[in-house]
Amino acid sequence: MLSASMSAVRSTIVVPLRPASVCAKCQQRSISVCNSIPDEDLHRLAAIATTAAIPVGHGIIEEGEKADHFYNITAGTARLFKSMPDGRRQIIGFAGPGTFLGLAVSDSFGFGAEALEPMRVCRFSRVGLGRLMEDFAVIEQRLLQVASTELVLAHEHMLLLGRKTARERLASFLLARGAMSSSCTMAPAFSQHRIVALPMARSDIADYLGLTIETVSRTLTRLKADRLIALPDAHSVDLLDPARLKVIADGDF
Amino acid sequence: MLSASMSAVRSTIVVPLRPASVCAKCQQRSISVCNSIPDEDLHRLAAIATTAAIPVGHGIIEEGEKADHFYNITAGTARLFKSMPDGRRQIIGFAGPGTFLGLAVSDSFGFGAEALEPMRVCRFSRVGLGRLMEDFAVIEQRLLQVASTELVLAHEHMLLLGRKTARERLASFLLARGAMSSSCTMAPAFSQHRIVALPMARSDIADYLGLTIETVSRTLTRLKADRLIALPDAHSVDLLDPARLKVIADGDF
DNA sequence: CGTGCTTTTGAAAATCATCAAGTATAGTGG
């Protein structure tokens, strides 16, 4: 039941000065919280933001760390997780570009975040963002929206963790990944892009789905044997029969 | 694995007219979202609110229902749940007095809510609250706070569902209940109020913890045999050794 | 082209679920 925990070295590798116009050109602004701020006031956002590059395996947020900064992911993917003293770990989600990290009620983070792929993040001071929110109430609205969406996903995941079988969990996971990639890449609707990339390791999938790596591997093998998926390599899955996968994921046979 | 699902009859039993001053006298205002509104403007809140009494077992929110109303619980407890076509159910939380129900991103509720005890709720129209929020941005701040708190609890629960053993789950649950009751009743710190009330049935506990009623029952029996708890009756638990329960709950031995 | 890590596969063990009674509790009507 113990999960291999990565070294997760704390990293503040790059914190360059921030040119005033960087935010305007940011690829991720359109889908992130930052789009709450009109172009002419972007300099105020830029003023409180620094960027950082996070190498694979390094931490962005340490569990229990003082929450005096927020983050916005501009590139790469992170795993968000909670862990137990003996090393057991539950991944509560994967965060990709555009994701706002750092909603915290208390003054410390309840979860950790580590880079799954090389990442770039935008870093805001808590007080700075607080001051900005006073002038732009839209930010709060946006954050409420973000939090509500997260909450819906969390509820869905609780159902998965509490009540679904290993097979159902994997089917749910793969479909969610599929939906995510097709919506993010703005792929045209007609393109049946069924190949889903899995940037995370089996241990991450296991810790996300509340299983062991062996069960994940075995279950994927069985899904392959049942011709529901193909596994070109360990980190990509071809969804051969999304409809039947959906039936399995939802548990109605 | 199938869970007994209650009849959950939809109920709009009582929807009385609302005197303008009711909100001012509301016992729950101090701890609820409603305290965001100053006394002199309470009539505006009262204008969009109606109250309803919900009998035991009846539904407040139906899963998938159009989310054009919000609720605030003024008395009693509700179970919030998601279910699967075959009847499997995951309880995502229990909501008591002061709880705001209805944070929804999409236009429909992702979960259902049923009365565990006789309840009273305050019902607000979505549009009405939306208009109120335009004038009182504090409401949004408060809702963001509520959502963030919920999110932290959800993450904690994911760790429980994905990684904890039955024994750890029960210990966590009982301690959380204990902390809740001691903070809600404003019991003086010195009173070692170790007796915790469990208003919900074993099936609710099971569906909350991702277990079966049998496992819940057996695990409680074992905790009793280990002198960690006492069971005066089926619906109250005496936490004999909270410290050791905490050690078990956190999984560090 | 090794070497180390990840993934897969196999066999045994364990926790938890299912099936099946039996006991206690609560609610109802006499």
Add this chain to the structure above:
DNA sequence: CCACTATACTTGATGATTTTCAAAAGCACG
């Protein structure tokens, strides 16, 4: 108020899914 019935809870025996332990195969990186 008490007996009766229905429901909820507990307990036992069995079984299945998943975990654990173990090792081989596949990849990736130096």
